[in-house]
Amino acid sequence: MPSTERRVLFTFQKNALAILSRNEIHLALTAPTGAGKGVVIERLAECEEERILLLTPLVALGRQQVNRFIKAGIPIRASLGRKTMETCPSPRVWITSPEAAMMECRKRAIKSWRPTLIAVDEAHCISDWGDHFRPAYGNLISFIQSLEAKRTLWMSATFPRATLESLRQSIPGNWICEGTFALPGNLQIHEKRILAPERIEAVRSSVLEKSSAGILFVGTRNNVARYRNLLEPLGKSLMPYHAGMSDEERRNIERKLECIDRDLPVPPSIVATNAFGMGMDYPHLSWVTLASIPYSLLSLMQSFGRVGRAGRFGEAELFWTEEDFRFSGFFATRGGSDGKGVRDLKKLRQYLESNSAEKTRILGEEFL
Numbered sequence: 001m002p003s004t005e006r007r008v009l010f011t012f013q014k015n016a017l018a019i020l021s022r023n024e025i026h027l028a029l030t031a032p033t034g035a036g037k038g039v040v041i042e043r044l045a046e047c048e049e050e051r052i053l054l055l056t057p058l059v060a061l062g063r064q065q066v067n068r069f070i071k072a073g074i075p076i077r078a079s080l081g082r083k084t085m086e087t088c089p090s091p092r093v094w095i096t097s098p099e100a101a102m103m104e105c106r107k108r109a110i111k112s113w114r115p116t117l118i119a120v121d122e123a124h125c126i127s128d129w130g131d132h133f134r135p136a137y138g139n140l141i142s143f144i145q146s147l148e149a150k151r152t153l154w155m156s157a158t159f160p161r162a163t164l165e166s167l168r169q170s171i172p173g174n175w176i177c178e179g180t181f182a183l184p185g186n187l188q189i190h191e192k193r194i195l196a197p198e199r200i201e202a203v204r205s206s207v208l209e210k211s212s213a214g215i216l217f218v219g220t221r222n223n224v225a226r227y228r229n230l231l232e233p234l235g236k237s238l239m240p241y242h243a244g245m246s247d248e249e250r251r252n253i254e255r256k257l258e259c260i261d262r263d264l265p266v267p268p269s270i271v272a273t274n275a276f277g278m279g280m281d282y283p284h285l286s287w288v289t290l291a292s293i294p295y296s297l298l299s300l301m302q303s304f305g306r307v308g309r310a311g312r313f314g315e316a317e318l319f320w321t322e323e324d325f326r327f328s329g330f331f332a333t334r335g336g337s338d339g340k341g342v343r344d345l346k347k348l349r350q351y352l353e354s355n356s357a358e359k360t361r362i363l364g365e366e367f368l
Helices: 011-019 037-044 059-071 104-113 125-129 140-146 161-170 196-208 221-234 247-258 297-304 322-334 340-352 356-366
Strands: 025-030 052-055 076-079 093-096 117-120 151-156 175-178 187-193 213-217 238-241 269-272 285-290 314-320
Touching (some): 037 052, 037 059, 059 076, 059 247, 117 140, 125 161, 140 161, 196 314, 297 340, 340 356
Parallel strands (some): 025 151, 285 314
């Protein structure tokens, strides 16, 4: 049964809908994680003439989006791998990943479908992943150009200014920006510089003192097992999540999270690499701890944004050491000839070593 609930729209949602009422427009939409960027697509899809191609970065996020549209009674098609499912022969929203969309047979089908709007969720992935990690994101702009798209929507809580400039240069037309970057006001942030030998004890103490559920980001698959083996014998229930797990294993974890009773005496937490949680909503998770630095300021802000969503209280914590930058710098210099990885680490370090006012300035320069 379709949901009969109809939310009162926020100002940024009303503005986005007004902008997208035009036939030829490109909108860069920034709003905090969990603020309701997806509601904009839901409202647009209420129109029978709309055919919205929604490009999503993660299969898990795509599955949540599928469930949301089905609940809203919106006809959808989903291609999150090699298979396609649909709730109606004439869908108004087609949810797919860039990789799936660029398969030759899928590309032809999309062109025949003639989308009226192309929406890119987590648009920061174009610059963050496109060079090496997910090459399809590097090809996404040319794919959208091939569709001769006149109306596009680009969404992110962390929209880099450099990404917008690249989009403007590659996709001609009228561009409008709506919204600005902001960390949730109800999110407490602690960034702690420590010595390398102190890391394990610092992380152990921090996680054990938390009575609610949250996310522990540990960087590598080996560290997922390491911290789980350290903390579970001490009474902290942790579910592992990383890209090395099978799709079915990760799907089982997602199902468990969606059914969590927030009133459990000890709700389970997650220990994960950065493969977990982008754009997803798990209300019972109230804290995030990073055992070491991520690879960029953008990634740090994304990790912090996993909690404190939709007005809920959240706590974000980072433990970092000098050795983190030496280790990450080694891999950054091997990541490509353009030096982006090195620049990203330099910007992250500048942020971490700055005072509060300087941090605000750096974030304002980096993101829309």
